[in-house]
Amino acid sequence: MASVLGLLEAKASTAREAVERARGEAARIAAMLEEAERVLERLIIAREAVVEVLAEPxxxxxxxxxxxxxxxxxxxxxxxxxxxxxxxxxxxxxxxxxxxxxxxxxxxxxxxxxxxxxxxxxxxxxxxxxxxxxxxxxxxxxxxxxxxxxxxxxxxxxxx
Known part of the structure; x- marks a missing residue:
């Protein structure tokens, strides 16, 4: 019985490590998403400025x-x-x-x-x-x- 509990503990440890890796990856992706949203916002503002300039030359x-x-x-x-x-x-x-x-x-x-x-x-x-x-x-x-x-x-x- 001890060996089954040991195997379960090893599997739980592996699962915890996978969860931590996934959380790290999620944080990295969230940072990338935040940067992409900032770039998009700047482009939208630039586009609005161009439309404004073209409308009133x-x-x-x-x-x-x-x-x-x-x-x-x-x-x-x-x-x-x-x-x-x-x-x-x-x-x-x-x-x-x-x-x-x-x-x-x-x-x-x-x-x-x-x-x-x-x-x-x-x-x-x-x-x-x-x-x-x-x-x-x-x-x-x-x-x-x-x-x-x-x-x-x-x-x-x-x-x-």
Whole structure:
């Protein structure tokens, strides 16, 4: 009978150690969660500040900032829908550069450009990851009315 009690005591000791390890792990995870919540709170505050700045562009040369710019900022979209009243200044710099490259290409007599050509003109390596990133941005610009996407997969500046 003593050996059964000894085995039970050994199992209880092992279980206590497991409980202590789990409590230590839970404390570590709680600390990680607390830090993640602090980071999230800072990001939410930053996002609110950006929405506020976009809603009231004091000192900027943007003619009209429509509600869709604020809505785009709230949804996390870097490209608001072009309604004919927005200037390029409301776009993130990467998107502005794509439009500039397309304007340069059009001025040089090349009306359309592929994503690979855009990536190269932007100074990026012509590797699939970079090309696809440029293609994704260009498609977003086209979907929101800033540029034209052709069936051939090429992009160009909107023509009046």
């Amino acid at each position: 004091a000192g900027r040369t943007v003619d009209v900032v429509e509600d869709n710019v604020v809505a785009a900022a709230m949804t996390g979209s870097p490209v608001p829908c072009q309604n004919g009243q927005l200037t390029r200044a409301v776009l993130a710099p990467d998107y502005q550069r794509i439009i500039s490259v397309l304007e340069t290409e059009a001025a040089a007599g090349r009306d359309q450009a592929r994503a690979k050509d855009l990536a190269t003109a932007l100074g990026l390596d012509a590797v699939p990851a970079k090309i696809e990133g440029v293609r994704s941005r260009a498609k977003r610009l086209a979907e929101r009315g800033w540029i034209t996407r052709h069936r051939s997969g090429e992009f160009s500046i909107l023509t009046a």
